[in-house]
Amino acid sequence: MNNRLVSAEAPDDRLPRYQQVRDDLVRRIAGGEWAPEQAIPTEAALAQTYAVSVGTVRKAIDQLVADGIVTRSQGRGTFVRRPRFDTSMFRFFRFKSRSGEPVLPVGRVLRRELAAPDETARAALRLAPRDKAIHLSRVRLVDGQTVIAEEIWLPREGFEPLAKLALPDFGDLLYPLYERLCGQVVATASETLTVGQADADIAALLRIAPASPIIVVHRTAFDFAGKPLEWRFSRGAAAAFQYEVEIR
Amino acid sequence: MNNRLVSAEAPDDRLPRYQQVRDDLVRRIAGGEWAPEQAIPTEAALAQTYAVSVGTVRKAIDQLVADGIVTRSQGRGTFVRRPRFDTSMFRFFRFKSRSGEPVLPVGRVLRRELAAPDETARAALRLAPRDKAIHLSRVRLVDGQTVIAEEIWLPREGFEPLAKLALPDFGDLLYPLYERLCGQVVATASETLTVGQADADIAALLRIAPASPIIVVHRTAFDFAGKPLEWRFSRGAAAAFQYEVEIR
DNA sequence: AAGTGGTCTAGACCACTAT
DNA sequence: TAGTGGTCTAGACCACTTG
Numbered sequence: 001m002n003n004r005l006v007s008a009e010a011p012d013d014r015l016p017r018y019q020q021v022r023d024d025l026v027r028r029i030a031g032g033e034w035a036p037e038q039a040i041p042t043e044a045a046l047a048q049t050y051a052v053s054v055g056t057v058r059k060a061i062d063q064l065v066a067d068g069i070v071t072r073s074q075g076r077g078t079f080v081r082r083p084r085f086d087t088s089m090f091r092f093f094r095f096k097s098r099s100g101e102p103v104l105p106v107g108r109v110l111r112r113e114l115a116a117p118d119e120t121a122r123a124a125l126r127l128a129p130r131d132k133a134i135h136l137s138r139v140r141l142v143d144g145q146t147v148i149a150e151e152i153w154l155p156r157e158g159f160e161p162l163a164k165l166a167l168p169d170f171g172d173l174l175y176p177l178y179e180r181l182c183g184q185v186v187a188t189a190s191e192t193l194t195v196g197q198a199d200a201d202i203a204a205l206l207r208i209a210p211a212s213p214i215i216v217v218h219r220t221a222f223d224f225a226g227k228p229l230e231w232r233f234s235r236g237a238a239a240a241f242q243y244e245v246e247i248r
Numbered sequence: 249m250n251n252r253l254v255s256a257e258a259p260d261d262r263l264p265r266y267q268q269v270r271d272d273l274v275r276r277i278a279g280g281e282w283a284p285e286q287a288i289p290t291e292a293a294l295a296q297t298y299a300v301s302v303g304t305v306r307k308a309i310d311q312l313v314a315d316g317i318v319t320r321s322q323g324r325g326t327f328v329r330r331p332r333f334d335t336s337m338f339r340f341f342r343f344k345s346r347s348g349e350p351v352l353p354v355g356r357v358l359r360r361e362l363a364a365p366d367e368t369a370r371a372a373l374r375l376a377p378r379d380k381a382i383h384l385s386r387v388r389l390v391d392g393q394t395v396i397a398e399e400i401w402l403p404r405e406g407f408e409p410l411a412k413l414a415l416p417d418f419g420d421l422l423y424p425l426y427e428r429l430c431g432q433v434v435a436t437a438s439e440t441l442t443v444g445q446a447d448a449d450i451a452a453l454l455r456i457a458p459a460s461p462i463i464v465v466h467r468t469a470f471d472f473a474g475k476p477l478e479w480r481f482s483r484g485a486a487a488a489f490q491y492e493v494e495i496r
Numbered sequence: 497a498a499g500t501g502g503t504c505t506a507g508a509c510c511a512c513t514a515t
Numbered sequence: 516t517a518g519t520g521g522t523c524t525a526g527a528c529c530a531c532t533t534g
Contacts, residue, residue, distance in 0.1 A: 018504060042519065053505045056521090068496035074520045075512035083496060091493070189495040195443060195461050195486035212445050213461035213486060236444035238461060243491075245339070247437040248316035248331060264522060290500065301524045322501045323531035399507090 021060035029069060029080055030224035036082035036185060040070065043078075045244065069187065082173070083187055092193065092217060094241045095142050105140035105147055108171040112136050113200050114156070114163065117231075121153040124220045124231040134159055137168075139205070146205050147240065158184055173230040175221075178229070187224040191217055195238060206237050213238035257309055269298050269308035271466040277317060277328055278472035284330035284433060288318065291326075317435070317472065328489040331435055332423070340441065340465060341488045343390050353388035353395055355420040360384050362404070362411065365479075369401040372468045382407055386418075387453070394453050395488065423469075426477070435472040439465055443486060454485050461486035 015023070026042070035039050043061065045053045060076060064070045072078050097103040101221040117125065117133045127133060133153050140148040152174070154162065161181040171177060178184040196216045213236050221230040263271075273288070282288050290307070295302045309326060312318045320326050345351040365373065365381045375381060381401050388396040400422070402410065409429040418423060426432040444464045451458040462483050469478040 018503080044519090053507090055506085056504060059503085061520095073519060075514075075518080077513095077519060091495075117511085187496070190496060191493045193489075193491040193493070195463065195489050197461075213445075215443065238486075241441075241443050243441040245439045245441070247339075247439060248435070266522080292500090301526090303525085304523060307522085309501095320501060321532085323499080323533075325500060325532095 016054045017050075017052050018059040018063075021046070021052060021057060022063045024050070025064060026069065026224060030187075032183070034080050036080050039077035039079050078247045079108060082185075092215060092243050093147070093236050094149055094242050095240060098143050103142055104172065105142050107170065107174070108139050108141060110137045110139060111171040112163075112167060115125075117153050121231045125153060125155050125228050127155060132156065134162055136162075136170075138174075145207065148234050148236040149202060149205050150232055150234045152230060154230050158182055158229070166168075166191075184229050185223055185228055186221045189219050189221040191219045193217055196235070198235075198237075202235055206235075208237050208239075215241045265298075265300050265306045266304045266307040266311075267332055268427060269294070269300060270311045273308060273312060274317065274472060278435075281433060282328050282430075284427075285327045287325035287327050313491050330433075333337050338465060340491050341395070341484050342490050343395055343488060351390055352420070353390050354421070355418065356387050356389060357415045357418040358385045358387060360411075360415060365401050368466075369479045373401060373403050373476050380404065382410055384410075384418075386422075393455065396482050396484040397450060397453055398480055398482045400478060402478050406430055406477070423445055434477055436474075437467050437469040439467045441491075444483070446483075446485075450483055454483075456485050456487075463489045475483075 025046075028034070029040075030036050040046070041049070043054050043057045046057045046060075049066070050057065061070065061072070065072060068083065069081060070078050071081050095103060095105060113135050114132050116122075116130065117127065117135070121133065122129070122131070124192075125133065133155055136150075136152040137152070138150040138152060139146045140150070156163070159182050162177075165181070175186045178186065194216050196214050197211045198206065198208055198214045200210055202214060203212065206214070208214075215238050217234045219230075219232050219234070220228050221232075223229050273294075276282070277288075284320070288294070289297070291302050291305045291466065294305045294308075296371075297450050298305065309318065309320070313320060316331070317329060318326050319329050330455065343351060343353060347438050361383050363383050364378065369381065370377070370379070373381065381403055384398075384400040384402070386398040386400060387394045404411070407426070407430050410425075413429070423434045426434065442464050444462050445459045446454065446456055446462045448458055450462060454462070456462075463486050465482045465484075467478075467480050467482070468476050469480075482483070
């Protein structure tokens, strides 16, 4: 999974040149050589650096664009993309405020602990068998009403600053926080949707009838190099769920 | 929706050449000039036909590949892709036979009528206000047990042969039937997922408890030119539902 | 061996952005 | 005006498939 985002440590001579260039650019972006929103070198400069033609560099960058890693802007340059999927629950849920407009739910961390993750989370984060991890219990609110309940697991390594941060300071969006405080950039994520039934706790939290259907979203978030940074599962009322797909 | 698949009737001179070539190829494929699984002309031949360089043709074909309209095969040629999404419910549901392997459900048409579609179906098929349409009630079975119930609407125009076909002759897969009997090729589709509750009828059909959660999939299927060919909605037990997405 | 798509080059000119 | 990405060309050679 996410193989195309994993850069080869040893650039493979058997691969086409544009693939090697692409892989090296991914490696450099993952290594923080250019921060999100920053411009990478011009196509001409890269062509010289890698000793290939501009056309080959263009093909490499075409792939980075397709992968969502960079964006091009004619006349300005090519920029490392800052992914923003703290709003991505909107893919699945349609939340409206009382006044009717779509709205970004407020985030609130209720609890934080250092604990041993269950096997699913441990495997997703590729942790050693008895490693502990940071666990956050978080809710998302619209008009003060809980619409999503989330359980979030983070490896200790790389996320130490979060272990001390005051809970109210977590704010509404976590991924910008990861980047600002921990230097960890979420580049891609993989999600699995299933339908479950609300137990008593979740039903009370979401103010729905016990046993009514809920959507459960499991997400693993990765950095540019394909390393798992976060595992979470989110639960919301199925009544608010709607999802559209294009098939071809 | 599906704008990128709709070919301009008048090729726009302001567009890049590779876009014009792409649009014309879509138009010709939609017009049936090359059937699914057939090869389109070679890149060199197309370059001559359109009086552009091979590189420009390649860029046009790159887009058709990205759109899922053709596939390339090195050394063999470029072929019109035959979309196969009668299996696409597997995107959403995981059905296993009694023996445990994943299995393609059997299809059975229970009922057929010529009737006025409801407003949703009418709008999806872009029919005139009082047009009638072909309505099929269909179930999908695994080991003799109904796992999905489907209501399908088709425009009369283009699907006349289906109005007379004996119900058992519909077979398991409808889209190959549309192509064989009616010359209609489904190229893309757009689906919307929601969660509902089983009413008494559906609960009995699916053998689940009344009011238990069901997944409702609304689908509009389009031909290569972006014309809607079919509108359907499918209902299955939410317990069998699972869906994975990659985000970037 | 002939023909196909896949890679790569070295340039030209255009469209857009910044200054 | 200078510099960026966007389009386009005309070729070369490679890798793969088919007869």
